[in-house]
Amino acid sequence: MYFSNQDIQLRRQKLASKWDSLLKPDEAVLVYSGEPLAKPGGLDQTYPFLPHPAYYWLTGRRREEEVILYNKNEGWLEFQKAIPAEEAVWEGARKDLLVSGPGYNLLELGSFLEKNKFSQIYKLGQVAGVAGKAFDLRTALDQTRRVKDxxxxxxxxxxxxxxxxxxxxxxxxxxxxxxxxxxxxxxxxxxxxxxxxxxxxxxxxxxxxxxxxxxxxxxxxxxxxxxxxxxxxxxxxxxxxxxxxxxxxxxxxxxxxxxxxxxxxxxxxxxxxxxxxxxxxxxxxxxxxxxxxxxxxxxxxxxxxxxxxxxxxxxxxxxxxxxxxxxxxxxxxxxxxxxxxxxxxxxxxxxxxxxxxxxxxxxxxxxxxxxxxxxxxxxxxxxxxxxxxxxxxxxxxxxxxxxxxxxxxxxxxxxxxxxxxxxxxxxxx
The missing domain is CATH 3.90.230.10 (Creatinase/methionine aminopeptidase superfamily)
Structure with a gap:
C-alpha cells in the first residue's frame, strides 16, 4: 500500500471543504470505481481493470464495482460488492480490499439512498454525462487532485x-x-x-x-x-x-x-x-x-x-x-x-x-x-x-x-x- 489512511483522510478533508460550499445538506455525491470491460470474444476474460483515478485517489483501493458516497451530514461512506469465495482461488487475498472508512455491502446502496431521500444525487467517477452541478463538483475534485501531496x-x-x-x-x-x-x-x-x-x-x-x-x-x-x-x-x-x-x-x-x-x-x-x-x-x-x-x-x-x-x-x-x-x-x-x-x-x-x-x-x-x-x-x-x-x-x-x-x-x-x-x-x- 503506497498511501496510509492518514493520507486518504487528509485528501477527503480538502475535497469536502470545497464540496461543502457546493452541496446542500440533503444532496449526495457518488464516485464510482468502474466495472471491468470484457474482451471481444474473450469469453470470461476482461481487460486489466483500471479504477477511475478519482476513486483511487479518494480510497487508495483498486477494486472494481465500488462506490464512495459523500454527504455533508453523513460524511464519507464506502460501498463494496461481496467477494465471491471462489475469487480467492483465482486471485488470492486482495490487499486492496481494505475499507478506510465505514463500509457497507454494495447491495445496500439502493436502500441507503432510498432511506435518506436525498434531493439530488450527483454521480462522478466512471460514469458518463456529467453536467450541471455534477460538472462543478468534478471540477472541484480535479482542482484538488492537481495539488500533489x-x-x-x-x-x-x-x-x-x-x-x-x-x-x-x-x-x-x-x-x-x-x-x-x-x-x-x-x-x-x-x-x-x-x-x-x-x-x-x-x-x-x-x-x-x-x-x-x-x-x-x-x-x-x-x-x-x-x-x-x-x-x-x-x-x-x-x-x-x-x-x-x-x-x-x-x-x-x-x-x-x-x-x-x-x-x-x-x-x-x-x-x-x-x-x-x-x-x-x-x-x-x-x-x-x-x-x-x-x-x-x-x-x-x-x-x-x-x-x-x-x-x-x-x-x-x-x-x-x-x-x-x-x-x-x-x-x-x-x-x-x-x-x-x-x-x-x-x-x-x-x-x-x-x-x-x-x-x-x-x-x-x-x-x-x-x-x-x-x-x-x-x-x-x-x-x-x-x-x-x-x-x-x-x-x-x-x-x-x-x-x-x-x-x-x-x-x-x-x-x-x-x-x-x-x-x-x-x-x-
Whole structure:
C-alpha cells in the first residue's frame, strides 16, 4: 500500500471543504470505481481493470464495482460488492480490499439512498454525462487532485529513479545496428526489474526520420550512423507515473545540423523550465517556447522574413505542432482540464491545460522541433506559408527527423523542482 489512511483522510478533508460550499445538506455525491470491460470474444476474460483515478485517489483501493458516497451530514461512506469465495482461488487475498472508512455491502446502496431521500444525487467517477452541478463538483475534485501531496510526490520521485535506470541502460545500448524494438526491450526490461508495474503509455522510439513521428511505435528499423534516437518512455506503479523524453546520438560523430537543432530545443526547454512557477499562466510558457523555436528556425534560414510577422502568422506550428506539456502524476494526462469547455489555440496548438500554475502542480515541459512529412508535404500548408518557409532549405533538414526534450517538474513556492533531473541528458554533442 503506497498511501496510509492518514493520507486518504487528509485528501477527503480538502475535497469536502470545497464540496461543502457546493452541496446542500440533503444532496449526495457518488464516485464510482468502474466495472471491468470484457474482451471481444474473450469469453470470461476482461481487460486489466483500471479504477477511475478519482476513486483511487479518494480510497487508495483498486477494486472494481465500488462506490464512495459523500454527504455533508453523513460524511464519507464506502460501498463494496461481496467477494465471491471462489475469487480467492483465482486471485488470492486482495490487499486492496481494505475499507478506510465505514463500509457497507454494495447491495445496500439502493436502500441507503432510498432511506435518506436525498434531493439530488450527483454521480462522478466512471460514469458518463456529467453536467450541471455534477460538472462543478468534478471540477472541484480535479482542482484538488492537481495539488500533489507529500506521499504522491514521494512515489513519483521513486518512479523517476526507476526510469533513470532504464534510460541509463538505453545510453549504454544505443549503437548503429540495434533496432528500435531492441531499445524498447532494453528499457522496459530494466524498469520492470527495478520495480515498475508497467509503462503508462506505449513506449515511443523513433530513429532518424522516425523521430519526427510524434507517437512513433518502435519498429524493426536498424539505427544508422549519424542519427538521432528519440525515446519517450515512462514508468508506472498503480497508475502513478512519469513521462520522459530524451535524445540519443547513434554514434560519437553527429552532424552540425543535428547539434544545432538539439541545442535550439534545449534552449527552449531551459528557458521554459525557468519560467514555470506559481502565478504563471501555462499558455505564456508555451508561447515562449514557440517564440524561441521561431527565432532559431529563422537563424537557420528555414524561416524567412520578419520575426514579428512570423510570430503573428504562427508559422512555427508547422515545426512545433503540439502543446508544451500536460499535467502528469496519477495517469499520464492526470486530471486534464475538463472544465475548459472552449479551449483556445496558441501558435496552432490546443493546450491540454490552460491554467495558472500553483504550488505542487506537477507538469511536463516538452518543447520539440520536427520535420514532419505529413505537414511539410501538405499542399494547403505549402501554399499558406509559401513566403515564410524556405522550402529548399527545409529539404536539407528532413533527414534529421525531430528533437523533443521532456522533464517532469513540481511547482514549488519559489519556482520548481525537476523530479526527472537524474535521467541522462546530453547538454552537447
Amino acid at each position: 507529500s506521499s504522491e510526490i514521494k512515489l513519483i520521485k521513486h518512479l523517476a529513479q526507476i526510469a533513470t535506470y532504464g534510460y541509463q541502460k538505453i545510453q549504454e545500448a544505443v549503437h548503429p545496428g540495434i533496432t528500435e524494438k531492441e531499445i524498447q526491450i532494453v528499457y522496459e526490461g530494466e524498469i520492470l526489474r527495478r520495480g515498475a508495474h508497467t509503462v503508462p503509455y506505449d513506449t515511443i522510439i523513433g530513429s532518424g526520420t522516425n523521430s519526427a513521428i510524434l507517437h512513433a511505435l518502435p519498429t524493426q528499423k536498424n539505427v544508422q550512423e549519424n542519427e538521432f534516437v528519440l525515446v519517450d518512455a515512462g514508468c508506472d506503479i498503480y497508475d502513478y507515473c512519469v513521462d520522459i523524453t530524451r535524445m540519443f546520438p547513434s554514434s560519437g560523430k553527429i552532424s552540425s545540423q543535428h547539434r544545432a537543432l538539439y541545442q535550439l530545443v534545449l534552449k527552449a526547454h531551459h528557458e521554459c523550465m525557468a519560467m514555470s512557477k506559481p502565478g504563471v499562466f501555462w499558455r505564456d510558457v508555451h508561447n515562449h517556447a514557440a517564440k524561441v523555436i521561431t527565432e532559431g528556425l529563422l537563424q537557420f534560414g528555414i524561416l524567412k522574413g520578419n520575426l514579428s510577422t512570423l510570430l503573428e502568422k504562427e508559422v512555427v506550428s508547422v515545426f512545433f505542432p503540439h502543446g508544451l506539456g500536460h499535467l502528469v502524476g496519477l495517469r499520464v494526462r492526470d486530471t486534464g482540464q475538463e472544465e475548459n469547455v472552449n479551449p483556445k489555440t496558441y501558435f496552432g496548438a490546443r493546450l491540454r491545460v490552460d491554467i495558472e500554475l500553483e504550488e505542487n502542480h506537477l507538469i511536463t515541459v516538452e518543447p520539440g522541433c520536427y520535420f514532419i512529412q505529413a505537414l511539410l508535404e501538405n499542399p494547403t500548408i505549402k501554399s499558406k506559408y509559401s513566403d515564410d518557409i524556405a522550402w529548399n532549405e527545409v529539404e536539407k533538414w528532413k533527414h534529421i527527423g525531430g528533437v523533443r526534450m521532456e522533464d517532469n517538474i513540481l511547482i514549488t513556492r519559489e519556482g520548481n523542482d525537476n523530479l526527472t533531473i537524474g535521467v541522462p541528458k546530453s547538454t552537447e554533442f
